[in-house]
Amino acid sequence: MADQPAPAPHAQWWRDAVIYQVYPRSFADSDGDGIGDLTGVRDRLPYLAELGVDALWFSPWYASPQADAGYDVADYRRIDPAFGTLAQAEALIAEAHELGLKIVVDVVPNHVSDRHAWFQEALAAGPGAEARELFWFRAGRGAGGELPPNDWQSVFGGPAWTRTANPDGSPGEWYLHLFAPEQPDLNWNNPKVREEHESVLRFWFDRGADGVRIDSATMPAKDPALPDFDHDAPPVPHPYIDRDDVHGIYRAWRALADSYPRPRALIGEVWLADPGRFANYLRPDEMHSAFNFDYLNCPWDAADLRRVIDATLAAHASVGAPASWVLSNHDVTRHVTRYGRADTSFGLSLRQHATPTDLELGTRRARAALLLDLALPGGCYLYQGEELGLWEVEDIPDARRQDPIFHRTGGTDVGRDGCRVPLPWSGDRPPFGFSPEGATAQPWLPQPEQWAGHTAQAQEGRPDSMLTFYRTALRARRTEPGLRGEAFGWLPESGAGVLAFARGDGFTCLANLSGAAVRLPADADVVLASAPHFDPAAGELPDDTTVWLRRH
Template identity: 55%
Template sequence: MTAEWWRDAVIYQIYPRSFADSTGDGYGDIPGIISRIDYLAALGVDAIWLSPFYRSPMADAGYDVADYEEIDPLFGNLTDADRLIEAAHAAGLRVVVDLVPNHTSDEHRWFREAVAAGPGSPEREMYLFRDGRGTHGELPPNNWKSVFGGPGWTRLTAPDGTPEQWYLHLFDVKQPDLDWSTERVRAAFDGVLRFWLDRGVDGFRVDVAHGLVKAEGLPDDGDEQSLLDGQSGPMWDQDGVHDVYRRWRRVLDSYDGDRSLVAEAWVADPARLALYLRPDEMHTAFNFQFLDSPWDAASYREVITATMAADEAVGAPTTWVLSNHDVLRHVSRLGLREPGSSHEGLGAADEQPDNVVGLRRARAATLMMLALPGSAYLYQGEELGLPDHTTLPDDVRQDPAWFRSDFTKPGRDGCRVPMPWTADAPGLGFSPTGRTWLPQPDSYRDAAADRQVDVAGSTWSMYRDALALRRSLGLGRGEVEWIDAGASVVAFDNGPVRVLTNILGAPVDLPEGYRVLLSSHALPGRVLPTDATVWLTAE
């Protein structure tokens, strides 16, 4: 474990309820994760990131936190969490946990106390309570909408039935937004950070990192809100948020072991995103522009160049990502008629992606990404080439986006389906009873881990080989030097490796004097076919 490990680490995202179930209830849990640590170590990642495992009523799959210092019984207990941190460290893996600071659950003690204490109380300073507009306060304080659909404000009712103040929730009605302009909130989260740092975690992924601070006065917004859209209205990317992260950085820097922060900040302007990465703030931030690029060589060259330049200006690495728990998996995204045109979840009535074509492109995109300098995040199952479940029955959906959009947006359940471990086992080996909280598509059987681990040519083996080469050749600490190889080819040198990704172009000849290190698909002679990536080195 080297100093500033986060500069070039490859971090594997675990969605706990869908990774591995040890109890048979159909939900993944912490003991299940512990049982698969050897799998992760064999794959060759450097760290794991765990989506929320805190106590929660699960209105938004754990992103509605009721207690930041307790594990939800669905996943285990604090002793299990300690065992997981110990097991990961023993295997050489660092541990990053999710932090959800924009909002809590409405069942959190802080919110219950604020409601009970009434208007004007110190307890209400923790959240964004406001009087309504209109003659009798019957109108919400402003026109903000929830990104899940519907209004962004809900009015309380006093015990005697009298209408009361309104509270802001940019997400679900059960996720009231905290008021980060108050010291009470900032001090409370100092304690949360220290609680987990004291238990040995190596860092935090910060949920909705661009949303904590709202514009003074909470002015009306001129834009419609939508999830993961890189907007910069009065509730997003306000300059005051940087004071929060400077404070957090001081907390992390007071601990040994090079602890880190990674921002989930959907900020469209690379220069604005880079502000989160100044030397006294966050260490890294997801490059969502790269994730959202269409399958187009010119677009990738532009995004890679612009984002790396902005990050280098503040001395930060770029953090690459292609899939996560909020977006259509890149196998399915790149299998659309317009590949990469949308990251929104799909339902059975929507266009169905060609996942065979999508997997070919996804493997090529992955090898392009893993050859770039900086850090990278992998989402559980992408090493198996998993597609989204785009035909989930509507009656099993759980994402609040589905309900709050009046059943018009399928939401994110399709990328959260439980992992397939064993092709011929009930529930594909996810659970000892075969139970799964969401049904797995038929395509997951052939993609199961036991059919891919150490199998030549499998997607799992390609990931393993790429991670081993990336580490041995120092690609994460390298530099990009662009090569002109034609309009349809993303081509660059990084140290001793030449990388060519042919995107929708005619097959191209490989350059003379180079031998193949790794390719996303079998090469027909010395030719790079369409939708394929090759890593080369001089002979």
């Protein structure tokens, strides 16, 4: 790692950071139980530092029954035993900081686990109890209360209500869960909910966390009337998405984050189609950054990408916030697979499972997409395994699938397991070094045999490998003077399937999505190209290739 430049320290590190998402369950298993853990991550911290990222975002590592992969939190102040201990998390944060890596932890404000002490107390207390005011308990409709209180539907499929039993065993009230039944929604009108979450933020900030990623950030505030509505044409304002009163939550969190001498960042998962409403979450007294899902969902098409880039930069400029760019995460089909399909767009309601896929084409486009992302002003998010060129695993046996989406939709939606398969580190057969040699437990999701050529070990030192390319690109991004700051402008070469833009200090990015080779500018030297065997002497840029140039 001696030749890897350290990240440039600055107070607002999130404005241009490359943040790598660690999905702990699937990163590295140190004890052979088939589940990744914090010791496994700690052992691989040098790998992450050498990769060249600036920060690590951890999907939930808290105590949880794991009904939804840890997004059903039972206790924010404990680490789930499957992953390790609080002391190990504290050591991980300290060791990451020694390597120049920031740490972002996940916070889930919309709901908790049904095993959370609050919810267990509410169930035991019965109707009318103060403990139930922390959630959304309501009597059912119908003559005997046998119908849900309203027509709201779960994000994971089926009704958003589950009926309880009274302490005497008789049918009781219903409770709201916009996700799985094991994830009861919190009532943010209750001051105790607000106080507890601010306490949780302090707990992790005091232990060195540099920021929090806010799950389902548009959903905590609810219309207290809980009205029925037309799900095909929702009203404005929506009963539970992007309500104006949600912003009070994040203004309080921002004040808390800003109270620390070393700034802490708030990063939102904000799925909204309206750029203006999206930008509201990034006002100077709210979040620092938010995920760019319009860009993630965008097809591999120059005109569509330019439209999204323009809209992104305009929306963020309106509130002085940095843009972000992201291609994959733990909820979406891996982009090597998406980019190898006839329809390269993505939507949560249309995963295109088992659609014919050209992985060679998808890989070529994924390399080009990385250079495009890294050249745009703002921050960039990477999902573990994309640096290895991993694709979506679509042939997981039904009996091995664990995503509640799969089970609640009866398999109509295969869910998200395919992007969560444990990483391949070494060796020529599963578990590919994910678990230690001699482990008897299988990885919690099966790895494809075809990953033998995609392990980190197999790619090490190969100049044409995806891992080498990521390391090279991330190093170049750090050292290239033209990629500092927020300067950006489209160039005349753009159009007809080509994206061309300038940054500072003579830097140009040229991405060819036209279907044919295009001429390179004569007045430029090549800094880096996405194609592994690109020959600048030919004077042409092949299709599905991005190049960084320095103009004379």
